[in-house]
Amino acid sequence: MSGTTLYKQTPKILIFNMRLKYLTLIIITIGLLNHLEAQEQLLNLQIDPSLNNYYRTHHLLWKNEQSNEPMFLPFFDNFNQEEYRPNPDLWIGDNVYINKRFQLFPPDLGVATFDAMDASGHIHANANQFAFPADTLTSQPIRLDSIMDPILRPILVKDSIYMSFYYQPQGRGNAPEEADELTLEFYSPTLNKWFHMWSSKGMTLDTFVSQNGVAALQVFIPLKDSAKFFHSGFQFRFHNLASLAGNNQPDWQSNADQWNIDMVWIDRDRTINDSSFRKIAFVNQPPSMIKTYQSMPYRQYKNDPTNSMVERIDSLVIRNLDDVGYLANYQYKISNQTSQDSIYEGGTVKVEPFKEVGFLDHAAFNKPKVISFFSIYNEPRKTYTITHVINDVGLTGVGDTAVRIQEFSNYYAYDDGTAEAGYGMSIKNGEAAMKFKLNTKDTLRQVQFYFNPTLTGANVQYFNIMVWKNLEPEEVVFTKRVKAVITDGLYNFYTYDLDTSIVLANDFYIGFQQISSENLNIGFDYAVDSKEYLFYNIGEGWNSSIFSGSLMIRPVFGEVMSTGIEDNVTKKNPFVMFPNPLNTSYLNFQMDNINNHQIEIFNITGQSLFQGNLQQSVNVSGFNSGIYLVRIINKSNGESQTQKLIIKR
Numbered sequence: 001m002s003g004t005t006l007y008k009q010t011p012k013i014l015i016f017n018m019r020l021k022y023l024t025l026i027i028i029t030i031g032l033l034n035h036l037e038a039q040e041q042l043l044n045l046q047i048d049p050s051l052n053n054y055y056r057t058h059h060l061l062w063k064n065e066q067s068n069e070p071m072f073l074p075f076f077d078n079f080n081q082e083e084y085r086p087n088p089d090l091w092i093g094d095n096v097y098i099n100k101r102f103q104l105f106p107p108d109l110g111v112a113t114f115d116a117m118d119a120s121g122h123i124h125a126n127a128n129q130f131a132f133p134a135d136t137l138t139s140q141p142i143r144l145d146s147i148m149d150p151i152l153r154p155i156l157v158k159d160s161i162y163m164s165f166y167y168q169p170q171g172r173g174n175a176p177e178e179a180d181e182l183t184l185e186f187y188s189p190t191l192n193k194w195f196h197m198w199s200s201k202g203m204t205l206d207t208f209v210s211q212n213g214v215a216a217l218q219v220f221i222p223l224k225d226s227a228k229f230f231h232s233g234f235q236f237r238f239h240n241l242a243s244l245a246g247n248n249q250p251d252w253q254s255n256a257d258q259w260n261i262d263m264v265w266i267d268r269d270r271t272i273n274d275s276s277f278r279k280i281a282f283v284n285q286p287p288s289m290i291k292t293y294q295s296m297p298y299r300q301y302k303n304d305p306t307n308s309m310v311e312r313i314d315s316l317v318i319r320n321l322d323d324v325g326y327l328a329n330y331q332y333k334i335s336n337q338t339s340q341d342s343i344y345e346g347g348t349v350k351v352e353p354f355k356e357v358g359f360l361d362h363a364a365f366n367k368p369k370v371i372s373f374f375s376i377y378n379e380p381r382k383t384y385t386i387t388h389v390i391n392d393v394g395l396t397g398v399g400d401t402a403v404r405i406q407e408f409s410n411y412y413a414y415d416d417g418t419a420e421a422g423y424g425m426s427i428k429n430g431e432a433a434m435k436f437k438l439n440t441k442d443t444l445r446q447v448q449f450y451f452n453p454t455l456t457g458a459n460v461q462y463f464n465i466m467v468w469k470n471l472e473p474e475e476v477v478f479t480k481r482v483k484a485v486i487t488d489g490l491y492n493f494y495t496y497d498l499d500t501s502i503v504l505a506n507d508f509y510i511g512f513q514q515i516s517s518e519n520l521n522i523g524f525d526y527a528v529d530s531k532e533y534l535f536y537n538i539g540e541g542w543n544s545s546i547f548s549g550s551l552m553i554r555p556v557f558g559e560v561m562s563t564g565i566e567d568n569v570t571k572k573n574p575f576v577m578f579p580n581p582l583n584t585s586y587l588n589f590q591m592d593n594i595n596n597h598q599i600e601i602f603n604i605t606g607q608s609l610f611q612g613n614l615q616q617s618v619n620v621s622g623f624n625s626g627i628y629l630v631r632i633i634n635k636s637n638g639e640s641q642t643q644k645l646i647i648k649r
Contacts, residue, residue, distance in 0.1 A: 040425055040432075040536050040545060070141035070232050072148060073161070074267035080110035085119075086137060093237075094119035095135040100285060101418055101527060103171045103260045104205065105215040105359075107321060108281035109402065111260040112137060114182065115173065116242040123244070123255065125627045131179045131241040134257070138237035141189075144223070145232045147268065155230050155268075161223040162270035163236065166216040166262040167200065169208050172420050172526050173258030176202025181241045182259045184221065189233035197221055197236075202257065216262060220272045236266075276323040278398050280351050283317035283359070285416075285527075286332075286388050286404040289370050292437075294416050294528060297557045298381050298408035303439040305373040312367045316402075318351070318360040318390060325352040326392040328399070330365045335385040338375035344368055348393060365390070374406065381409045410558050411448065412436050414530035414550040419523030422452040423551050424459070426517055427538050433468060433511035434551055435533040444478075444502040446556035447510055448493035450523035451484045459521035460484050461514070465496055468509040471535060471542045478502050479513070484520055493554060509535075510555045523552035575632050581646040585621035587630075589614060596636060601645070602629040625649045 077090050079098050086098060096112045103111040114135040118124050126132050147155050155161070165184075169176050176182075180202035185194040198221060209215055223229055242257035263277065288294050290301070291310050301308050313332075320326065330346035346364040360366055374384050384406045391399030414434070425432070447465055460483065467478035478498060485494040514520060526549045534545040575591035591597070597614040603626070610620075614632060628645045 040423070040547065070143045070234075072143050072146075074265065075139065075142060076263075076265045076267070078108055078110055078263045079112050080108060086112065090140055092138040092140060093136050096137045096238075101416075102173050102258060102420065103168060103216075103262070105283055105317065106168065106260065106262045107166050107216060107218075107277075107319070108262070108279065108283060108400070109285070111168075111171070111262045112238075113171070113173070114238065114240040114259040114261070116244060116255050116257055124242075127242070127244050129244055131177075131181070131243050134240050134242040136237055136239040139235050141233045141235055142266070143232045144230045144234040155226075157224055157226055159268045160270055161266065161268050162272065162274065163221040163223065163264075163266045164218055164270075164275070165264040166218050168205065168216040168260045168262075169200070169203055169258075170205040171258055171260045174256040175204040176240070176257035176259060177243055178202050179241070180243055180257045182261075183239055183241075184219075185237050185239075186223075186229055187233075187235040187237070188228040189231045191228060194237070195228065216260070218263075218275055220275075222272070223266075275355070276353070277321040279321045279400065280326060280328055280390050280392065280398050281319055281321055281400045282388065282390070282402040283319055286316060286386060286402050287313055288404070289313060289374075289386065289406060292530070292533075293412055293414060295407050295409065295411065295413040297410050297412065297442070298379070299410075299442065299558055300412075300439045301374070301408050302376050305376060308439070309370050309373050312363075312369055314367055316366045316368070316388065318366055319354040319358075320351045320360070321354060322398070323353055323355070325350045326398060327351075328365075328390055328392050330368070330388075330390045332368060332386055332388045334372060334374065335387065336375075336383070337372070338377075342372035344371045351390075374408070381407070383407045411554045411556045413554050414528060414533065415450075415523070415525035415552045415554075416528050416550075418525060418527070419450060419452055419552055420526040421524040421549070422454075422459075422519070422521035423524040423547070424519030424521055425514055425536070425538065426519060428515070428517045429513060429539065431466065431511060431513045431537040432545075432551065433466065433471060433509040433535045433537075433542070434530075434553055435507060435509050435535070436555060437507050438505055441503060441505040442557045444498065444504055444508075444555055444557055446495050446497055448495045448554040448556060449484070449512075450493045450552040451486055452521045452523055453486045454521055457486070459519060460486065461516055461518045461520060463515055463520060464513040465498070466509075466511050466513050467498075467502060467504075468511075469504070469507075471509060471537075474542075477504075481515075493552070495556065508555075510553055512553075525550040525552060575641060575643075577630060577643060577645065580643075581648045582620070583648050585619060586617045587620050587645070588617050589632075590616075591632070596634065598633045598635060600631045600633070602631070620647070623647055 075090065077087060081087065081098060084098055085094050086096060095118055096114055098110065098112055100109050102113045116123055116127055116134050124132065124134050144155055146152050147159065167182060178201050181199050183199040184197045186197050187194050198219060205215065238261060240257070240259050244256065289310060290296060290308050296308070327348055328351045329348050332344045334342040346368055349362045349365060351360055386404040386406060388402045389399065444467065451459060462481060462483050465480045465482055466476060469475040469477050478500070480498060482496055487494050512520065524547070528550045529548045530550040531545055531548045534551055535542045536545055537543070575589055577587055577589050594614055594616060598611065599614045599618060600611040601609050603609055609623070625647050628647065629642055630645050631640050631642045633640045
């Protein structure tokens with residue numbers, strides 16, 4: 001798809017599906033039918049903070065932990081792990097993102113996501129508006145010359161070796177265009193050559209589902225060419241082609257074209273009909289047990305605990321990946337209760353195969369009752385663990401476990417702490433407001449914002465923090481001009497002090513007013529839908545948002561205390577480097593106590609190219625054009641900061 005294509009039209013609203021990676025709401029003002037102004041915007045992420053943080057803290061050390069010996073079959077990975085990078089015992093390559101949030105209805109929790117970002121969380125250095133090679137995920141070498149049966153013997157064609165995997169375009173992210181691809185290749189050690197085995201053109205998830213009837217499709221590849229592949233050192237790799245917006249619109253050149261893969265499996269004694277896997281799996285992260293919010297101030301919860309809880313958990317998605325049904329038990333346990341853990345028993349039900357009945361439809365399992373509120377403690381904050389377990393009656397290992405952490409601190413949150421998109425407006429003085437409700441009168445002290453990092457920092461703009469008691473009629477109780485701040489680390493919110501105590505009761509609204517027409521790119525969480533509490537005003541009165549999801553703004557109440565997500569930026573000694581982009585031989589630095597710091601420069605693959613004591617000018621004449629990471633380390637406390645450097649010769 002190229003150009004701008006009309007997606008949906010109503011008498012008042014036009015929604016355009018941009019080839020340039022985001023949706024913009026266009027409102028036709030009365031009497032000015034030919035004058036269109038872009039209003040609410042959602043943009044795809046340009047940099048994933050979790051990847052950037054992981055890259056900085058681990059320095060890609062997994063590369064040094066890879067085994068030197070090829071592995072025996074079977075090969076299996078379902079990506080159900082906590083690390084953000086692929087398991088180095090199985091994989092080579094760091095660009096793909098292992099996660100549990102960008103997929104929609106996968107076989108089970110955890111996928112590997114391919115997109116337009118590299119290992120550092122930045123857009124690939126070779127990115128452009130045409131299909132370009134992006135992420136690659138390569139298996140460790142595998143012994144396809146022999147197998148333990150029970151002693152070592154040669155692998156034969158009759159051993160019937162098949163590879164299978166699930167894949168999904170778009171997921172919860174951006175749909176790859178038709179020119180974008182996901183490809184699988186096999187490596188022949190004897191021929192020292194990669195062979196194309198499978199590929200898929202880009203498409204939307206809606207199109208994918210309409211064509212295949214499922215949200216994630218399983219692919220089977222037989223390994224029958226013994227001359228090419230039945231050797232020690234066989235490998236396979238996935239890679240994708242991605243594309244960005246045109247160069248005349250650099251602010252829209254953001255991360256895009258997501259693909260998800262899951263349950264990669266190579267083994268003997270398989271057939272093309274061997275589509276089952278012996279597991280009953282949770283498919284989604286367990287939802288919140290409290291009404292409306294993902295988190296709320298503990299003081300507000302304790303004022304009305306029973307009415308703060310939902311009646312049922314809505315909902316757990318469960319599927320049986322096998323070809324046969326299992327009698328299964330389900331329970332959840334709330335830990336850290338006052339006297340003993342609260343345990344819900346869902347009884348027993350037969351979980352039929354997904355291919356026959358789809359996801360489990362049994363309320364006691366997928367919509368379980370909430371049997372207890374979270375116990376009350378005389379503490380300012382509290383964390384509870386809810387563990388969900390499903391097992392077959394025989395306890396033969398086909399079950400699954402999923403965990404939900406419920407935190408009560410001093411802030412409200414609609415979002416789950418992760419951003420799949422960015423929110424803002426393309427109009428000066430545009431406003432957005434989120435509605436909250438207090439159970440008891442409280443004092444607003446701070447407001448937290450999460451701003452998505454952008455490629456050029458174009459969203460680092462001044463804006464007004466706004467607090468309202470009402471929107472209609474509008475009653476503003478506080479405003480403060482501040483500047484957007486991009487924080488270091490994994491989805492760290494920036495905390496703004498309000499410099500005054502604001503006493504609120506019942507309903508109130510927190511939000512912002514843009515000063516310029518530049519989009520602020522505030523984090524937007526697709527996974528949790530609080531659309532009914534988000535409003536915007538572009539000078540024609542307040543309207544409900546058209547976007548399903550949650551804006552990542554959080555009000556902080558009562559005692560000002562650590563939330564685990566407060567401002568880290570002001571605690572550091574920030575450094576300035578210039579010029580950037582650089583086309584000279586020397587990179588200059590400005591910061592306090594410059595002699596107490598070291599410098600290290602990495603290329604985009606994570607290789608350290610230079611290190612030494614920091615000086616006001618550093619000679620980089622030996623560096624070629626490209627993107628680099630510059631890390632500054634405080635010698636006294638070990639704290640480090642990293643910035644991106646672009647060199648253009």
